[in-house]
Amino acid sequence: MSNRGLRLTTEGLESSQQDTTEAALRRGGDTVQVEIKPKALVDNRPRAQVDTRPVLIARMTPALHVSFTNAAYADWFGAPPPALLGTPVRELVGEAAYKVLREPLQQSLAGEAVRFDAWLTLRAVGRRYCRIECIPDQREDGETIGLFALITDLTPEAGLHEQTQGLEMAGQHRNEVLSRIGHELRNPLTSVRSVLDQLFLGDADHVTHARALQLIDRQTRHMERLVRDLLDVARIRRGSIELIMAPRDLRELVQESLQAMEVVIGEHRHQVQVELPDAPVMVCADETRLVQVVSNLLDNAAKYTDDGGQISVRLRSDEGVARLQIEDSGCGIEADAITGLFDAYSQAPPALHRADGGLGLGLTLVKQLVELQGGQVAVYSDGPQCGSLFEVSLPVTSERAKQVKQIRKLAATTALDTGSASGLRVLVVDDNAEVVKAMIQLLTVMGHQASGVSNGSDALATIAVAPPDLVLLDIGLPEMDGIEVARRLSGMAARASVKLVAMSGYAAGTLGDAAALFDAHLLKPAGRDALGALLSSEGRKRSLDR
Structure with a gap:
């Protein structure tokens, strides 16, 4: 322990207390300077350096009652030092701070010097970030007869320290995100680079050439989706996302999403069961963004379900709410992981990571885009290897919206039939x-x-x-x-x-x-x-x- 620069005088104590204080502090650390001044010489003078330091110094009895304090205590607790003598420490600092101090004080009474930094919520002055030093007060024979407690207020420095830590954590998080982005872009680029090199070498028949083009197309779309998700998250955070709200039949959007995800689902050989109502389910939504929501949920289900698994897509409407459920037989979600599942750049625990992991933005966008359109998203899972179920709820629009949709569809069909x-x-x-x-x-x-x-x-x-x-x-x-x-x-x-x-x-x-x-x-x-x-x-x- 180090108390470098602290000069403590014990003036005002009886001579026996002065001797004990000097010996205890010297044993607590050889950098502590103790100046003994007889009481008779200081009766008419201010207390010395111990009362001008921005450090609270107190001596406590084995029963943890105050037997000496410096003047700094008066500033914090609103009473002169003599009025504090005999006060139990628990009563002086308050219950919240005592919970933090109790164990270190007991350690000091057991003969151990303790030093640590902590937030203290003190009854008189509120929350302070302090450096606490507890020094046992011992006789020459080693018997502990109390302790000295020194408290230094570091609250201003703590604020700066927390800001620095926050910046460091933000920088670390940024580096991790950039590293993940680089990793996720390198995977599809590696595949594209390989087949391009094969085509450049000229050793590719018609079938190989066709497969190469399909791979390039598939991986390019994957990279486009990654970049789109990154830009969308940034737009939502800036409040600059553009939504074109209009009456939409949610059944049609689900079918469009299923078509868009056919290749991904087919690659994993998943079995998809679809249950859609016969009547239109009209919602007021942005068509492109809602397809993006459903596609992201389907992609998530395909990604975290072993090949040949089951995916169920169910849509129903009741009590003015459209409910779309996408359930899979995949790896499931641990209970403590559900809370942060929709956080940006969040992914499943490492044990659940897949080769096509992604950036952890898909579910973030699902939640944000659904909420921007007046809906909600919920997720359920019984745990690892138990699959998961995502439910999107959106308010159903009026009967008038259905008529508007039909009129627009008729107009579009007429324009299409005009000729190319x-x-x-x-x-x-x-x-x-x-x-x-x-x-x-x-x-x-x-x-x-x-x-x-x-x-x-x-x-x-x-x-x-x-x-x-x-x-x-x-x-x-x-x-x-x-x-x-x-x-x-x-x-x-x-x-x-x-x-x-x-x-x-x-x-x-x-x-x-x-x-x-x-x-x-x-x-x-x-x-x-x-x-x-x-x-x-x-x-x-x-x-x-x-």
């Missing part, structure tokens, strides 16, 4: 030459006439001379960004005949008021499905215009 359009003229604007080249090739294969430029100035000049049907405009352009291009284009006559689509790695909600400058928004990477839907809708529009 010929290839569109598409301008790709992106400062990444590889992106421009790849998009032009993809659009050409899809039957459209595509060209590209790498900056905003060239884009405006091209549109002015030969307006295309559609412009895919990157937002993050150098010198003149996509938003400024859109502003300038809004003042040109050609804008009336051009569909302007923002193509960005950021969601439409991050564009703020500038989103109104665009007719649509594509989130990178925009694959053939997203492009096909966009170009198909534009083609139908052109057919109607003609």
Whole structure:
């Protein structure tokens, strides 16, 4: 134990007490300096350094009653030191602090010097973070006749220490998350790299070539899902997630999700049992986000169920609430793991990890997206190897919503039957030459006439001379960004005949008021499905215009 720098005077004590105090403190640590001043010399002077130090010093009897205190006690307990003499320590500090101090005080009375830091909730001054030092008061023959207790208030330093610890923990958590992200992206990249190298070597027949393309497509979709989940969690935390709420038939969204997860479920050879009601189950929801919710739950069930397992999907509506249950025969969940299951970057315990573990964001997004749409999520499990059940509850909408849904479906069918359009003229604007080249090739294969430029100035000049049907405009352009291009284009006559689509790695909600400058928004990477839907809708529009 070290009390470096502490100088204690025992003035005001009787001579026998002074001798005992000096001997006890010297035995407690040779860095403690004790200055003995006879009582007669100090009667008319202030108490010495012991009363000016920001340290509470007290001597206690074997019965843990106060027999000496310095003036610092008066500041904390509102009474002069003489008034505190004879007070039991338990009564002085209060029950909460005594629970913390009782054992160290008993250790000191047993002859042991004790030093530790702790939060004390003191009856007089409230909660303080203190350094407590208990020094046994012993005779020359070793008999313990009491103890000295020193308390130093470290509350200001504790606040700074806690902040530092918080930053350190946040930094450690960030590093763990980044490491997990790198690991999860490396897995699909390794597979893609391997099959690409095989194709480059030219030793692949038609079947091998087809399988390689399927693997690349599957792993690319997996990486897209990882990146999407990361961005969605960030958007939700910023409050910038964009929801398009409208009446939806939950049965159709469940079926769409099952179709989207067919490949994953098929890879694991799971048996899926689906129970859907005959009548529509209408909810007011964002179609894309709700499909994402159901797909994430299905993916979770497939991931944590051994190959050939059972997955049940049940939907029912009662008392104005739609209840979707997804149950699996998988590894189950321990009771103490359920509480943090929906926390960001949380995963099952290590024993339950699978090779396709993921980032631990799927269930976080399920909970957040469902709650943003007025619903709730619950999870049940009887423990390890007992499977799990997730239930999504959403309020059912009115009968009027069903009619609106039917009208919209009829309108969409009419537009679809109008006829298909010929290839569109598409301008790709992106400062990444590889992106421009790849998009032009993809659009050409899809039957459209595509060209590209790498900056905003060239884009405006091209549109002015030969307006295309559609412009895919990157937002993050150098010198003149996509938003400024859109502003300038809004003042040109050609804008009336051009569909302007923002193509960005950021969601439409991050564009703020500038989103109104665009007719649509594509989130990178925009694959053939997203492009096909966009170009198909534009083609139908052109057919109607003609």
